[in-house]
Amino acid sequence: MSFFTKGNKTTKFSNGVETMLYDHILIRYGELSLKGKNRKKFIFQLHENVRTKLKQYPAVKIHNARDRMTIMLNGQAPDPILDACQSIFGIQSLSLAIKVENDENKIKEAALAALTDHKAGTTFKITTRRADKSFPIGSQEFNHVVGSHLLRNTEEYTVDVHHPDVEIHIDIRTQATYITSKRIKGAAGLPVGSAGKTALLLSGGIDSPVAGYLMMRRGVRLEVIHFHSPPFTSEAAKQKVIDLAKQLTYYGNQIKVHVVPFATLQQKIHKNIPHGYSMTVMRRMMLKISEKIAERENILSITTGESLGQVASQTMQSMHAINDVTNYPVLRPLVSMDKEEIIRIAKEIKTYDISIRPHEDCCTVFVPKAPKTKPKLDKVKYFESLINMEDDIQNMMNNIETIMLTEDSEANDFEALF
Amino acid sequence: MIYFDNSATTRPYANVLQSFQEVSQRYYGNPSSIHRFGFEAEKLLRKAHEQAASILNVEASEVVFTSGGTEGNNMAIKGIALAHQNKGKHIITTTIEHPSVLEACKSLEEIGFDVTYLPVDKTGIVNVDELEAALRDDTILVSVMHVNNEVGSIQPIEKIAKLIKHRKKTFFHVDHVQGFGKVPLTLIDSGIDLCTISGHKIHGLKGTGLLYIRNSVHLFSLFDGGAQQNNYRSGTENVAGIVSLVKAMRIINEKQKNNKNYLNELNKLMRKSLNDLPHIHFNTIENQAPHILNFSIPGYKPEVIIHALGERDIFISTKSACSSKKPDESAVLRAMDMSTEIAKSGLRVSFSYENTHEEVELFCRSLRKVTKQLSLVMG
Numbered sequence: 001m002s003f004f005t006k007g008n009k010t011t012k013f014s015n016g017v018e019t020m021l022y023d024h025i026l027i028r029y030g031e032l033s034l035k036g037k038n039r040k041k042f043i044f045q046l047h048e049n050v051r052t053k054l055k056q057y058p059a060v061k062i063h064n065a066r067d068r069m070t071i072m073l074n075g076q077a078p079d080p081i082l083d084a085c086q087s088i089f090g091i092q093s094l095s096l097a098i099k100v101e102n103d104e105n106k107i108k109e110a111a112l113a114a115l116t117d118h119k120a121g122t123t124f125k126i127t128t129r130r131a132d133k134s135f136p137i138g139s140q141e142f143n144h145v146v147g148s149h150l151l152r153n154t155e156e157y158t159v160d161v162h163h164p165d166v167e168i169h170i171d172i173r174t175q176a177t178y179i180t181s182k183r184i185k186g187a188a189g190l191p192v193g194s195a196g197k198t199a200l201l202l203s204g205g206i207d208s209p210v211a212g213y214l215m216m217r218r219g220v221r222l223e224v225i226h227f228h229s230p231p232f233t234s235e236a237a238k239q240k241v242i243d244l245a246k247q248l249t250y251y252g253n254q255i256k257v258h259v260v261p262f263a264t265l266q267q268k269i270h271k272n273i274p275h276g277y278s279m280t281v282m283r284r285m286m287l288k289i290s291e292k293i294a295e296r297e298n299i300l301s302i303t304t305g306e307s308l309g310q311v312a313s314q315t316m317q318s319m320h321a322i323n324d325v326t327n328y329p330v331l332r333p334l335v336s337m338d339k340e341e342i343i344r345i346a347k348e349i350k351t352y353d354i355s356i357r358p359h360e361d362c363c364t365v366f367v368p369k370a371p372k373t374k375p376k377l378d379k380v381k382y383f384e385s386l387i388n389m390e391d392d393i394q395n396m397m398n399n400i401e402t403i404m405l406t407e408d409s410e411a412n413d414f415e416a417l418f
Numbered sequence: 419m420i421y422f423d424n425s426a427t428t429r430p431y432a433n434v435l436q437s438f439q440e441v442s443q444r445y446y447g448n449p450s451s452i453h454r455f456g457f458e459a460e461k462l463l464r465k466a467h468e469q470a471a472s473i474l475n476v477e478a479s480e481v482v483f484t485s486g487g488t489e490g491n492n493m494a495i496k497g498i499a500l501a502h503q504n505k506g507k508h509i510i511t512t513t514i515e516h517p518s519v520l521e522a523c524k525s526l527e528e529i530g531f532d533v534t535y536l537p538v539d540k541t542g543i544v545n546v547d548e549l550e551a552a553l554r555d556d557t558i559l560v561s562v563m564h565v566n567n568e569v570g571s572i573q574p575i576e577k578i579a580k581l582i583k584h585r586k587k588t589f590f591h592v593d594h595v596q597g598f599g600k601v602p603l604t605l606i607d608s609g610i611d612l613c614t615i616s617g618h619k620i621h622g623l624k625g626t627g628l629l630y631i632r633n634s635v636h637l638f639s640l641f642d643g644g645a646q647q648n649n650y651r652s653g654t655e656n657v658a659g660i661v662s663l664v665k666a667m668r669i670i671n672e673k674q675k676n677n678k679n680y681l682n683e684l685n686k687l688m689r690k691s692l693n694d695l696p697h698i699h700f701n702t703i704e705n706q707a708p709h710i711l712n713f714s715i716p717g718y719k720p721e722v723i724i725h726a727l728g729e730r731d732i733f734i735s736t737k738s739a740c741s742s743k744k745p746d747e748s749a750v751l752r753a754m755d756m757s758t759e760i761a762k763s764g765l766r767v768s769f770s771y772e773n774t775h776e777e778v779e780l781f782c783r784s785l786r787k788v789t790k791q792l793s794l795v796m797g
């Protein structure tokens with residue numbers, strides 16, 4: 001494994017299991033199974049996402065089947081693969097598996113190995129699924145046959161069908177039998193890229209990366225829009241946004257970041273709009289520009305990290321006044337969430353530590369002392385009509401800096417130094 | 419020249435020096451400055467944290483860069499002792515630790531801490547049962563080195579960590595200075611709370627090192643000031659040194675992965691070639707750290723052998739400097755219950771991935787000649 005990959009640390013799944021025993025990882029699709037017509041597309045996207053994620057492990061091979069995917073390890077240690085796959089949306093659960101022929105003795109042997117390697121406890125249960133009906137022994141009977149074999153060959157284990165410490169699944173299929181003893185929860189959701197794109201407004205705060213993450217979980221690919229106001233905001237503030245987007249690539253592989261030079265317009269608003277309304281107008285302009293970018297990039301929605309009632313710009317009246325500039329759906333996945341809930345997710349997806357870096361963002365530079373919490377739309381429109389902002393917007397559109405980030409791209413040019 | 423004193427220090431890799439120089443010249447801004455130039459240095463520093471963390475498979479926030487092994491050990495031991503003394507004042511360590519551990523413990527004894535120094539057996543390894551028996555309700559820290567610097571004995575860190583993992587009040591510090599890059603050690607989920615690594619033992623520069631501090635472990639900080647490095651260690655960061663350290667860590671880690679058995683081969687070859695030298699006694703038992711071989715040739719003053727070899731441009735060492743009260747015998751060999759004769763005549767050879775089989779053969783021939791010549795005078 002390259003030393004230059006993500007800083008996300010590997011977690012131990014094995015629980016002391018001698019994992020080299022396992023030669024496969026079984027991936028079970030989540031809601032995919034329900035999606036009838038689109039299923040092919042979803043599976044294709046998931047396959048793509050898994051393949052991209054595991055690019056750095058050339059030995060592993062991925063195979064699709066109707067309701068599951070198999071990763072053949074080919075000697076690769078399973079832990080890093082399990083780790084990587086846990087960040088991929090569209091996977092319901094994963095299991096380390098042993099693949100054997102449909103042969104009673106071989107299955108018994110593998111089940112015994114799976115049990116004794118699994119140091120989780122002393123009670124077990126066998127669950128057999130016999131998809132291959134040509135296999136001579138019925139599921140119920142086979143549970144019994146294998147169970148007895150395990151009891152005969154071990155000392156400390158007993159059977160407990162209700163609350164077993166270890167549940168061994170034997171899945172007899174036409175081509176082969178898979179034996180698994182542990183099910184690891186996947187990230188669920190839908191494969192990123194299967195539900196189109198959204199333009200995420202990323203400020204650098206705690207909320208917007210979480211909003212982006214939740215959209216990706218629904219299968220949406222992100223393009224990030226960031227408003228940059230040098231010299232009022234620093235290079236560090238911009239880097240913070242790039243680092244946040246980079247962290248999000250862990251879940252969505254590639255993310256385009258559009259950095260919009262906002263300072264000129266921001267100053268104009270600050271100078272010409274009554275201070276109580278400047279925040280609302282600024283937000284409206286941000287949304288307007290975002291819509292233009294979305295249109296240019298064939299994106300059909302805009303996502304923000306707004307949560308109802310958090311700050312002045314996020315009251316119902318404010319949302320109404322701001323939303324007025326666009327017909328695009330403005331998605332607000334955090335709208336009903338508490339701050340604690342948002343912070344918990346931010347910590348989980350490791351954006352929190354980046355977000356709390358002490359750099360100002362474009363929204364905090366010209367904060368009016370008393371922004372209107374209940375701006376009136378007609379007043380907003382009246383104030384805006386007094387100044388010409390169209391030229392500035394066009395100018396901004398022409399000067400957008402676009403950065404393409406991928407999970408393995410380097411966010412800076414320091415690589416040679418390490 | 420044959421340099422076989424790699425446990426004392428190593429020759430910096432050319433790439434390490436190159437990184438140091440480049441960072442010193444191009445990114446000399448202060449990472450705490452808010453201007454863009456300072457920000458560049460901050461970015462580089464953050465990257466260094468991430469890279470070091472990825473090599474150790476820990477979180478970036480768990481890495482604190484230090485000036486080396488002595489600082490790391492002091493920071494860990496005194497830091498835990500002073501921060502947690504209200505929970506207990508008992509510390510357990512071993513008799514064969516590096517002086518930076520032993521002396522830090524002695525200083526703490528002076529201000530009221532109680533320290534248990536566990537003995538080791540004849541092979542230089544501490545007994546886990548004895549350690550378990552020494553644990554008390556007021557034990558706040560156990561500090562055990564991974565690989566001993568004089569004889570290369572490997573301590574049962576995993577077993578000790580397991581003992582301590584479930585104890586809420588007891589922290590576990592590992593001095594990994596000699597082990598890193600040669601003997602693997604897992605940090606994550608292991609029960610290890612603190613781990614010291616030094617740069618100049620792995621072809622990095624002197625004055626560089628790091629301390630792994632498991633997230634949420636609180637230390638009393640020895641350096642107060644501008645709150646750099648999460649307030650664990652104030653002082654403007656040595657960005658060039660830090661980057662060069664991470665480079666050295668990466669290179670040695672790759673060497674370890676790609677040449678798993680190489681040091682062991684050198685070690686075995688030397689052991690085999692010296693086996694029939696009259697009176698030789700190997701103080702390092704087999705299958706210990708691959709890069710260290712300690713042996714005694716009673717009757718010869720080790721300093722004389724060192725100087726005689728030095729005349730032939732061959733460099734090895736005796737015991738680690740200044741670790742014994744009695745100036746002419748090794749405290750570690752004494753702790754292993756060796757006779758005075760053996761303890762007084764210990765010689766240490768320590769390899770790096772840069773050494774060759776030819777050098778080992780040449781060394782063995784030279785040592786034979788030297789002892790033969792000296793035996794005419796001294797024997």
